Amino acid sequence: MKIASMKLLPTAVFAVLVFTAGCATTNVNSVERADPQARPNFIADKRIITDASLAGKVKILAVNEGKVSGDHLKIQVRVENNRSKTISVRYRVEWVDAQGMMLPTPTDLWKPLIMQGREQGVIEAVAVSPLAVDFVVKIQET
Amino acid sequence: MKHKQYLPLTFSLAAIGLLFTGCATEVKQADPKASQVINASQISPQEWAQAADKLINSLLSSGVLDRAPQLPSIMGVSRIINNTQQQVDTDSLVKKLRVALNQTGKVITTTTIGLGGKAEDPLAKEAAEYNAAMSGEKASVTMPYWTLSGKLLEDRVVSGKNTQVTYTFQLSLTQVKTGLAQWEGEEQISKVATRPGVSW
Numbered sequence: 001m002k003i004a005s006m007k008l009l010p011t012a013v014f015a016v017l018v019f020t021a022g023c024a025t026t027n028v029n030s031v032e033r034a035d036p037q038a039r040p041n042f043i044a045d046k047r048i049i050t051d052a053s054l055a056g057k058v059k060i061l062a063v064n065e066g067k068v069s070g071d072h073l074k075i076q077v078r079v080e081n082n083r084s085k086t087i088s089v090r091y092r093v094e095w096v097d098a099q100g101m102m103l104p105t106p107t108d109l110w111k112p113l114i115m116q117g118r119e120q121g122v123i124e125a126v127a128v129s130p131l132a133v134d135f136v137v138k139i140q141e142t
Numbered sequence: 143m144k145h146k147q148y149l150p151l152t153f154s155l156a157a158i159g160l161l162f163t164g165c166a167t168e169v170k171q172a173d174p175k176a177s178q179v180i181n182a183s184q185i186s187p188q189e190w191a192q193a194a195d196k197l198i199n200s201l202l203s204s205g206v207l208d209r210a211p212q213l214p215s216i217m218g219v220s221r222i223i224n225n226t227q228q229q230v231d232t233d234s235l236v237k238k239l240r241v242a243l244n245q246t247g248k249v250i251t252t253t254t255i256g257l258g259g260k261a262e263d264p265l266a267k268e269a270a271e272y273n274a275a276m277s278g279e280k281a282s283v284t285m286p287y288w289t290l291s292g293k294l295l296e297d298r299v300v301s302g303k304n305t306q307v308t309y310t311f312q313l314s315l316t317q318v319k320t321g322l323a324q325w326e327g328e329e330q331i332s333k334v335a336t337r338p339g340v341s342w
Contacts, residue, residue, distance in 0.1 A: 068202055068203045068205065069202045069203070069204075069205050069207060069208055069246070069248070070205075070208055072202050072246070074199075074202075074203065105195075105241070105242050105245060106191065106237075106238040106241045106242060107191050107192075107194050107195035107198060107238055107239075107242050108195070109188055109191050109192055109195065110188075111192045111195070111196075112192075124199065125199065126198070126199040126202045126203055128198060128202070128242045128243075128245045128246055129245045129246070129247075130246070130247055
């Protein structure tokens with residue numbers, strides 16, 4: 001009985017090794033200033049979750065807002081891959097004017113975002129129209 | 143008895159009908175705002191537009207457009223060189239950029255001054271010349287303050303079964319008066335294709 005279990009041991013070890021190799025992580029380590037000098041303008045946001053699975057994989061950390069070129073709204077949404085493997089999502093940013101109307105542009109498209117394991121990424125967009133006062137960021141798993 | 147005679151014919155017709163149904167090309171409407179077919183050896187118009195959008199973001203973030211003495215400033219479109227292996231409608235690509243830049247309210251594009259003296263809108267150019275001739279004035283042309291030029295590039299790296307193709311979209315905004323590029327941007331789109339182990 002003991003000999004039989006000893007014979008099975010190499011097979012079990014091999015199986016574990018194969019399993020571990022298949023689950024190789026691509027986690028990202030990083031380093032940054034302990035006391036950041038930047039003073040981001042994080043704004044309060046409202047999240048509408050229709051895909052709980054995606055919400056579990058990609059965490060929205062914060063939304064930073066500013067103005068560029070005088071009067072053009074710029075946003076950066078900080079997101080984090082909650083998984084230990086590379087994830088591919090796509091996003092789209094829509095701009096809204098003071099009357100609540102969407103402001104379409106010819107380059108307003110779904111764009112890809114690829115994040116390595118546990119990596120933080122940024123969804124960045126600048127409103128082409130100076131009339132934009134609000135935004136909607138849509139994220140979808142690909 | 144006569145009915146039984148027609149039975150095989152009916153089945154045959156039904157079978158042919160089913161066969162043709164199976165061969166019908168499936169067509170569905172696609173979202174023009176999304177790249178739904180990804181091909182490593184080609185880049186879709188949506189992917190070029192994605193790169194164009196990022197370049198516009200970069201241009202607006204730089205604040206360069208605000209340096210013109212009067213807004214909106216006039217921009218002329220120069221040459222967009224396509225150095226990729228595929229046919230790219232650069233006019234269509236530039237049009238997306240132009241529409242977006244026009245929406246900023248900071249730039250308007252001239253259609254009567256073009257590369258090599260060719261006007262994009264010859265009628266507008268002729269009408270302006272005709273009006274000037276009729277009024278006895280010398281025809282005046284509003285020269286652009288900026289010109290936009292660019293290049294599309296393609297790089298391929300092959301390693302074993304993997305091929306990585308990187309497409310690069312470069313743009314330069316030149317101030318006509320000084321001839322200096324006041325803003326330059328570059329966006330890359332990279333794709334990896336893996337050949338199957340067994341090819342039939």
